[in-house]
Amino acid sequence: MSVKMNLTRAQFDEVMVPNYAPSPVIPVRGQGSRVWDQQDKEYVDFAGGIAVTCLGHCHPALVGALKEQGEKLWHLSNVMTNEPALALATKLVNATFAEKVYFANSGAEANEAALKLARRYAVDNYGPEKDEIIAFDKAFHGRTFFTVSVGGQAAYSDGFGPKPQAITHIPYNDIDALEATVSEKTCAIMLEPLQGEGGIINGDPAFLRKVRELADKYNALVVFDEVQSGMGRTGDLYAYMGTDIVPDILTTAKALGGGFPIAAMLTTTEIASHFKVGTHGSTYGGNPLACAIGNAVMDIVNTPEVLDGVKRREQLFRDGLNSINDKYHVFSQVRGKGLLLGGVLNEKYQGRSRDFLLAAIDNGLMVLVAGANVLRFAPSLIIPEEDIAEGMARLEKAIAQIVEA
Numbered sequence: 198m199s200v201k202m203n204l205t206r207a208q209f210d211e212v213m214v215p216n217y218a219p220s221p222v223i224p225v226r227g228q229g230s231r232v233w234d235q236q237d238k239e240y241v242d243f244a245g246g247i248a249v250t251c252l253g254h255c256h257p258a259l260v261g262a263l264k265e266q267g268e269k270l271w272h273l274s275n276v277m278t279n280e281p282a283l284a285l286a287t288k289l290v291n292a293t294f295a296e297k298v299y300f301a302n303s304g305a306e307a308n309e310a311a312l313k314l315a316r317r318y319a320v321d322n323y324g325p326e327k328d329e330i331i332a333f334d335k336a337f338h339g340r341t342f343f344t345v346s347v348g349g350q351a352a353y354s355d356g357f358g359p360k361p362q363a364i365t366h367i368p369y370n371d372i373d374a375l376e377a378t379v380s381e382k383t384c385a386i387m388l389e390p391l392q393g394e395g396g397i398i399n400g401d402p403a404f405l406r407k408v409r410e411l412a413d414k415y416n417a418l419v420v421f422d423e424v425q426s427g428m429g430r431t432g433d434l435y436a437y438m439g440t441d442i443v444p445d446i447l448t449t450a451k452a453l454g455g456g457f458p459i460a461a462m463l464t465t466t467e468i469a470s471h472f473k474v475g476t477h478g479s480t481y482g483g484n485p486l487a488c489a490i491g492n493a494v495m496d497i498v499n500t501p502e503v504l505d506g507v508k509r510r511e512q513l514f515r516d517g518l519n520s521i522n523d524k525y526h527v528f529s530q531v532r533g534k535g536l537l538l539g540g541v542l543n544e545k546y547q548g549r550s551r552d553f554l555l556a557a558i559d560n561g562l563m564v565l566v567a568g569a570n571v572l573r574f575a576p577s578l579i580i581p582e583e584d585i586a587e588g589m590a591r592l593e594k595a596i597a598q599i600v601e602a
């Protein structure tokens with residue numbers, strides 16, 4: 198900054214809307230899977246900015262793409278298309294089931310587009326009565342009013358006045374509830390193939406197959422929210438590729454820009470045709486700067502080297518967590534897939550995930566929580582093995598502090 202200001206955490210409470218409770222330290226720079234704060238204290242990053250910085254901090258290819266495009270063309274609006282957007286859309290289409298791409302800037306916006314498209318598709322094809330969206334308890338789809346309403350956490354959706362209607366929530370992985378709920382009125386079933394914010398809960402293969410089967414039977418669309426599980430996180434480019442089913446609409450964000458805001462909704466040509474000129478849009482969506490970076494991320498992540506590396510690192514994480522647990526007995530289970538893992542706190546530590554997060558920060562480690570009972574790990578997909586080892590050593594110290602307190 199050109200004007201020297203003495204910026205502190207205390208100022209957050211003075212000048213920011215109090216909808217977050219950020220931790221006491223303020224990081225100022227990062228490199229790979231290490232981050233440094235204002236006092237130059239170093240942290241190992243097992244959080245990845247909530248599954249976003251998939252190639253770590255300041256990856257040279259991403260910095261290069263940012264600088265190159267930054268000196269060429271930042272923004273046009275969708276009155277004109279641009280080369281980085283065309284290139285990234287082509288890569289996404291070539292790599293997935295999808296034939297068409299809509300760009301947005303955040304996960305919530307991609308999901309908002311998906312929900313509106315699913316409703317429009319049903320109205321156009323089957324009439325206005327086919328409007329029901331089936332969604333799942335504990336699901337997280339973003340913070341716009343439609344997406345929090347489809348999400349399964351009342352704390353995020355209630356208290357804002359009348360909600361979007363015709364949304365039914367049922368328990369995740371519950372085949373009986375699904376069979377009892379899907380009907381001719383259902384226009385879409387929306388889910389995360391691996392629930393993230395809800396506590397790192399793997400979609401059961403039989404449940405996912407039933408979702409597809411019932412959606413087909415009742416002419417409903419399957420919408421996969423892969424905002425967190427996508428872009429290599431599970432060891433497949435998209436988590437659906439590791440399941441037996443293919444969705445009709447898929448949303449991707451978080452890691453797609455490796456730290457630069459970008460999101461996309463992917464679908465088939467037939468479904469996409471129900472968004473006509475003017476039906477939906479975004480000022481920044483498909484912005485050349487964001488797409489240039491998305492291209493660089495895609496080129497690196499969608500390679501056997503990185504995707505196989507995720508599976509190798511998953512094993513290192515599981516081994517590390519299990520060996521800490523053998524000593525300290527804090528987790529009842531480690532679940533998730535690839536580098537989206539959750540250590541489920543056992544009975545004795547219920548409700549205390551944030552204490553573990555803060556103890557980790559004290560010991561130079563950034564981790565995440567997923568609710569009050571799960572410690573979440575979503576590091577860079579290319580985190581060096583020595584950083585995993587060092588992070589595990591710091592985690593062990595943090596856990597020892599809590600267990601021995």
Ligand SMILES: *Cc1c(COP(=O)(O)O)cnc(C)c1O
Nearest residue numbers: 303304305337338339393424425
């Ligand atoms: C983070 C997340 C979102 C919301 O993304 P934003 O970019 O914060 O709008 C939506 N769905 C899932 C599964 C997420 O993890």
